[in-house]
Amino acid sequence: MLPREYKGHEGCSVASTLAVIGDRWTMLILREAFTRTRRFDDFQRALGVARNVLSERLGRLTDEGILERSPYQDNPVRYEYRLTEKGLDLWPILISLLKWGDRYAVDAPSRLIVHRDCGGEVTERLTCDRCGAPLGPRDVEVQPGPAVTAAAVSA
Amino acid sequence: MLPREYKGHEGCSVASTLAVIGDRWTMLILREAFTRTRRFDDFQRALGVARNVLSERLGRLTDEGILERSPYQDNPVRYEYRLTEKGLDLWPILISLLKWGDRYAVDAPSRLIVHRDCGGEVTERLTCDRCGAPLGPRDVEVQPGPAVTAAAVSA
């Protein structure tokens, strides 16, 4: 979808950000990355994305410095992709997308972002709704939400 | 780019949000809407987007309840598009995209989001960096940033 350039919007921060992460799969790949998915096949299975598309996206995110590719074993060489600082800084974007979707686009949240220290949930303002602490990607964990729980009960 | 459905991700809030606003132009149309652009031709001129694409996007955003279309004159009838509450709630997403872009994707911000009451700038956490107040779309105005100022000086 990306002609890669939004002509006439080169100086716009929003457009420039979208030029990097604004295509159909990149955001979902990043969502997975934030849940500690790191390997090619794990991304592929989790997302159901075509392998060539995944390969191209991981390569681009690596080129952009959002992911880092490093071997986690030799013999045979296997790689993993981890978020860099620049990548971790995308967290507010993911959270704001998640929160809007929770409110307007789905019946019940499929996952909760929970403050590890106190069990509160993250808010749109990136704070904990229980203790009020400002949160970052390292302060939280992802838990299955009501939708998943309900499905499990009804199954 | 949108097959409109991310198969297997129906329950995911992030994917669902992207299904609504995740295509190439929608986010930029919304950016304009937040700067009080309201008419078809104004959007078109500001963005340089193809008219059919703009038409289709405005229609979809209206269907989704993110924009509201109402006549602002009869004879001939002319319409304007305004953000609804649901649309205004997309503000955190825009701000987080803008802030990330300011930091990583452009040399100098082309626009600043400024707290109307005190002149401070909005932060990633949607607060004012001067007075600390929590901010929303109605509390701020958009000002030209360093990039624009520099261009004006050099011209």
Add this chain to the structure above:
DNA sequence: CCCACTCGGTTGTGTCATGCAACCCAGGCC
């Protein structure tokens, strides 16, 4: 020694959503 399996991809083909330009229509304006 040969076959199968895993991980991490690349290649090739087809389709469908998207992008752009050109055109359309109605009402005023001069």
Add this chain to the structure above:
DNA sequence: GGCCTGGGTTGCATGACACAACCGAGTGGG
């Protein structure tokens, strides 16, 4: 009655995406 403006629609071209097949290095089993 020719041109401008606002608000679109139509038609053609492109290119992103989906899907499936293939590749190659290494490892493990019989």
